[in-house]
Amino acid sequence: MAHNKTVFITGAAAGIGRATALTFARRGYTVGAYDIDEAGLATLSAEIAALGAAVRTGHLDVTDFDEMSARTAEFVAASGGRLDVMINNAGILVAGRFADIAVPAQRRMIDVNCVGVLNGAHAAHAHLRATPGSVLVNLASASAIYGQAELAVYSATKFFVRAMTEALDLEWGADGIRVIDMWPLFVQTAMTDDIHTGSTSSLGINLTPDDVADAIAAAVHPSWLRRRIHQVHFPVGTQTKVFALGSRFSPAWLTRLLNKRVSQS
Ligand SMILES: NC(=O)c1ccc[n+]([C@@H]2O[C@H](COP(=O)([O-])OP(=O)(O)OC[C@H]3O[C@@H](n4cnc5c(N)ncnc54)[C@H](O)[C@@H]3O)[C@@H](O)[C@H]2O)c1
Structure with a gap:
């Protein structure tokens, strides 16, 4: 079958x-949806079922490698042995001046945003390798372009995600696995509800979750040209595209000055 x-x-x-x-x-995928928020998963599961698609949900704390391994293995076993797309999306953000954020809160960002991605990639690798045309998608951020004031550790975790993506893209090409990451700027979600930094007031919070979801779907199913140029990083939204391009071609002093202005530091 x-x-x-x-x-x-x-x-x-x-x-x-x-x-x-x-x-x-909506694109006909069987969806495995995992989170620590089981009430949220229950309403999502009903929404997906109403679309007529297949869904499995379950508790998963991404910082726990054993749980990550168990959930991915169960999902793959229940879905005909396939893992076409693994999306390391879970992340948290604590904003503010570095010295004002207590160390346990800073470390928690490293656990979820870095160790969570490490765990997801490790647990998924064998399943992705066994599935022709598979893709690993990591949620990085526009804050992986230049270190962000008032988001110092968050931004550093996204540089980790960027580096993991670049390295695994090189390693896993031989396994037939594409490895890419997404770079959205600020998105209207619970993560940014109470965030008031220099950058959010300069740039606004303009993207919607659907904008990012559409960009992920497009990146997973790339055009012939994008496949040919082997795009690894996917800036989302016009502002990020401008920043990503600018940072590649402007001198370091100018990139720093722009970031200082934008973050109102
Ligand atoms: N919102 C933004 O402005 C923005 C911008 C760029 C990148 N991102 C990245 O996109 C991803 C999703 O962010 P979002 O805005 O949708 O956040 P969100 O807060 O709306 O949702 C995050 C989800 O992750 C879950 N989660 C938190 N800790 C977890 C854990 N330990 N294990 C499993 N699940 C956990 C939460 O329960 C929640 O359902 C994150 O990696 C984030 O860094 C967000």
């Missing part, structure tokens, strides 16, 4: 993860 394509999404109960789960369900 032919099985649908499958997508496994961490942090799927809300925000970008939830919008992405619904987008892939």
